Amino acid sequence: xxxxxxxxxxxxxxxxxxxxxxxxxxxxxxxxxxxxxxxxxxxxxxxxxxxxxxxxxxxxxxxxxxxxxxxxxxxxxxxxxxxxxxxxxxxxxxxxxxxxxxxxxxxxxxxxxxxxxxxxxxxxxxxxxxxxxxxxxxxxxxxxxxxxxxxxxxxxxxxxxxx
Amino acid sequence: xxxxxxxxxxxxxxxxxxxxxxxxxxxxxxxxxxxxxxxxxxxxxxxxxxxxxxxxxxxxxxxxxxxxxxxxxxxxxxxxxxxxxxxxxxxxxxxxxxxxxxxxxxxxxxxxxxxxxxxxxxxxxxxxxxxxxxxxxxxxxxxxxxxxxxxxxxxxxxxxxxxxxxxxxxxxxxxxxxxxxxxxxxxxxxxxxxxxxxxxxxxxxxxxxxxxxxxxxxxxxxxxxxxxxxxxxxxxxxxxxxxxxxxxxxxxxxxxxxxxxxxxxxxxxxxxxxxxxxxxxxxxxxxxxxxxxxxxxxxxxxxxxxxxxxxxxxxxxxxxxxxxxxxxxxxxxxxxxxxxxxxxxxxxxxxxxxxxxxxxxxxxxxxxxxxxxxxxxxxxxxxxxxxxxxxxxxxxxxxxxxxxxxxxxxxxxxxxxxxxxxxxxxxxxxxxxxxxxxxxxxxxxxxxxxxxxxxxxxxxxxxxxxxxxxxxxxxxxxxxxxxxxxxxxxxxxxxxxxxxxxxxxxxxxxxxxxxxxxxxxxxxxxxxxxxxxxxxxxxxxxxxxxx
Numbered sequence: 001x002x003x004x005x006x007x008x009x010x011x012x013x014x015x016x017x018x019x020x021x022x023x024x025x026x027x028x029x030x031x032x033x034x035x036x037x038x039x040x041x042x043x044x045x046x047x048x049x050x051x052x053x054x055x056x057x058x059x060x061x062x063x064x065x066x067x068x069x070x071x072x073x074x075x076x077x078x079x080x081x082x083x084x085x086x087x088x089x090x091x092x093x094x095x096x097x098x099x100x101x102x103x104x105x106x107x108x109x110x111x112x113x114x115x116x117x118x119x120x121x122x123x124x125x126x127x128x129x130x131x132x133x134x135x136x137x138x139x140x141x142x143x144x145x146x147x148x149x150x151x152x153x154x155x156x157x158x159x160x161x162x163x
Numbered sequence: 164x165x166x167x168x169x170x171x172x173x174x175x176x177x178x179x180x181x182x183x184x185x186x187x188x189x190x191x192x193x194x195x196x197x198x199x200x201x202x203x204x205x206x207x208x209x210x211x212x213x214x215x216x217x218x219x220x221x222x223x224x225x226x227x228x229x230x231x232x233x234x235x236x237x238x239x240x241x242x243x244x245x246x247x248x249x250x251x252x253x254x255x256x257x258x259x260x261x262x263x264x265x266x267x268x269x270x271x272x273x274x275x276x277x278x279x280x281x282x283x284x285x286x287x288x289x290x291x292x293x294x295x296x297x298x299x300x301x302x303x304x305x306x307x308x309x310x311x312x313x314x315x316x317x318x319x320x321x322x323x324x325x326x327x328x329x330x331x332x333x334x335x336x337x338x339x340x341x342x343x344x345x346x347x348x349x350x351x352x353x354x355x356x357x358x359x360x361x362x363x364x365x366x367x368x369x370x371x372x373x374x375x376x377x378x379x380x381x382x383x384x385x386x387x388x389x390x391x392x393x394x395x396x397x398x399x400x401x402x403x404x405x406x407x408x409x410x411x412x413x414x415x416x417x418x419x420x421x422x423x424x425x426x427x428x429x430x431x432x433x434x435x436x437x438x439x440x441x442x443x444x445x446x447x448x449x450x451x452x453x454x455x456x457x458x459x460x461x462x463x464x465x466x467x468x469x470x471x472x473x474x475x476x477x478x479x480x481x482x483x484x485x486x487x488x489x490x491x492x493x494x495x496x497x498x499x500x501x502x503x504x505x506x507x508x509x510x511x512x513x514x515x516x517x518x519x520x521x522x523x524x525x526x527x528x529x530x531x532x533x534x535x536x537x538x539x540x541x542x543x544x545x546x547x548x549x550x551x552x553x554x555x556x557x558x559x560x561x562x563x564x565x566x567x568x569x570x571x572x573x574x575x576x577x578x579x580x581x582x583x584x585x586x587x588x589x590x591x592x593x594x595x596x597x598x599x600x601x602x603x604x605x606x607x608x609x610x611x612x613x614x615x616x617x618x619x620x621x622x623x624x625x626x627x628x629x630x631x632x633x634x635x636x637x638x639x640x641x642x643x644x645x646x647x648x649x650x651x652x653x654x655x656x657x658x659x660x661x662x663x664x665x666x667x668x669x670x671x672x673x674x675x676x677x678x679x680x681x682x683x684x685x686x687x688x689x690x691x692x693x694x695x696x697x698x699x700x701x702x703x704x705x706x707x708x709x710x
Contacts, residue, residue, distance in 0.1 A: 086524035125407065
């Protein structure tokens with residue numbers, strides 16, 4: 001039986017082949033690689049650089065330029081705060097601070113046990129429902145710090161959600 | 164599919180839809196889905212079966228209806244009855260009373276008629292009315308008849324003439340004449356030629372392009388087809404944000420449908436015209452909206468702008484002539500071809516024709532996606548459509564044009580919204596963000612927030628933008644932490660003007676707008692922060708940990 005890792009490498013190889021190992025498909029390839037592996041670590045970027053025969057500095061440059069690419073392994077659960085204008089005006093900053101304090105976490109980072117990551121995004125486009133916070137895949141609109149913290153505790157399994 | 168078949172498909176579809184007495188449109192766009200729209204859709208499908216009215220009542224999944232703050236929104240036709248905040252539990256009542264008994268459920272209806280009265284929905288003509296995942300819906304609403312008209316009766320020059328006559332200007336922000344741009348690309352000698360549709364809406368707080376793609380993807384595709392025919396391009400890309408999964412899926416399906424009906428591909432409508440279309444995904448870079456940066460990104464590189472000339476019209480993608488157009492601009496094109504450039508030129512104002520979509524957000528009663536004629540005043544948008552500021556608070560400022568737009572005070576509320584009037588007062592049209600701020604907002608903090616955004620999004624290529632904005636941010640840090648000095652004000656003014664004048668691309672050239680406009684219209688607040696160390700809104704002067 002093939003291991004998970006090999007499987008993922010095979011998938012990546014297929015993507016590379018689809019794009020004919022073309023340098024100008026780098027962005028597409030990084031997108032697909034992130035889908036397959038979840039994030040882009042150094043070994044993976046080196047691998048892509050070798051496969052496309054382009055300098056690692058170029059691959060690293062592109063991967064770090066765009067905020068959508070994750071270079072570190074995200075936590076088991078991911079909380080994303082929308083720091084778009086509409087959400088900022090509606091006070092998302094206060095919610096983010098409360099989350100940081102409650103779970104002892106900094107935006108952009110993860111908790112030491114790797115269970116929770118806190119990220120920011122520049123707009124998820126649900127501005128009419130501002131402020132919005134995304135917990136795993138669920139969008140919480142017109143969010144308050146109480147709702148968000150309760151929701152995070154629920155996904156972490158710390159409390160049973162009663163509603 | 165041939166030219167005549169298109170007419171046949173349209174007629175068949177109209178007959179098919181007429182067979183239903185009622186149509187229930189459930190908004191399933193990104194604004195409503197997180198709040199349960201898909202469950203509401205399923206509940207309607209179940210309820211019409213339960214009441215045995217599925218043969219006379221069609222339940223359709225549509226795009227944005229426009230009232231995003233009271234989602235999920237549901238529109239019942241005929242009569243355009245708009246239900247707000249619909250939950251699966253309320254669905255049975257609507258079907259029973261409205262569809263079966265013919266008595267609309269008044270207490271659930273959206274009451275605010277003023278929200279729609281001053282709007283003029285051209286680009287969003289089909290939004291909330293058609294099922295974006297069914298190409299037949301678009302065709303029955305007159306879709307693809309404009310490209311058919313071009314292929315059958317107009318020369319490429321004839322199309323460009325109509326677009327020129329229409330006075331349409333690019334909706335991406337800069338407002339360059341669309342007809343003139345097309346003529347430049349058409350005249351360029353090199354080949355092949357490309358078209359890039361910009362759907363990278365990087366402005367935080369703006370969702371007009373996303374909504375358009377989710378609600379009416381074929382309008383974008385048809386606009387690109389017409390543009391391709393006019394300038395002689397055979398290949399196009401839609402550059403879309405990765406953060407828009409629903410818009411991506413919708414466009415992917417629309418492209419596949421158009422291909423299967425030979426509306427895209429080798430021999431379109433069997434008229435010997437060839438055009439192929441692909442999606443390209445952005446990855447979260449505000450600067451990628453700049454036209455030379457978007458090209459770099461499509462080519463798989465960092466989205467860094469380069470000096471112009473050469474302009475993309477002559478040397479764009481892979482150094483070939485390239486037409487770059489915002490998707491909102493493109494969605495206007497089928498209407499212009501259908502009704503003529505002259506018709507379009509009479510909409511809006513004489514120098515600024517047509518309509519503009521705005522994402523209306525912030526401290527306002529009716530946030531949502533609106534489309535208004537050019538020349539409408541800010542007051543009409545904020546108070547008549549937007550319903551003013553909630554909770555009895557006072558209006559303070561309106562931010563027009565996204566993070567590099569301007570903060571305008573109440574004395575400018577009578578200003579007509581068009582490219583030139585906005586530029587005159589220090590704002591920009593941008594991609595159409597309007598954010599309303601109430602009396603509890605701190606203008607210094609707001610300007611600092613946008614500056615921070617631009618510092619992060621600066622690509623770092625040119626010094627004024629990279630180093631200048633970082634310095635401006637440091638000054639803001641000082642002012643909001645209580646170490647501001649009087650000379651900071653003149654330093655901010657000088658730096659702002661310098662960054663504006665010396666930066667390479669639109670990002671740096673417009674980034675100082677929030678700083679310069681707040682200094683111009685709200686200088687008192689800066690002085691209060693510096694001299695009295697006081698922030699009336701209570702946003703500043705918190706220690707590091709809190710801030």
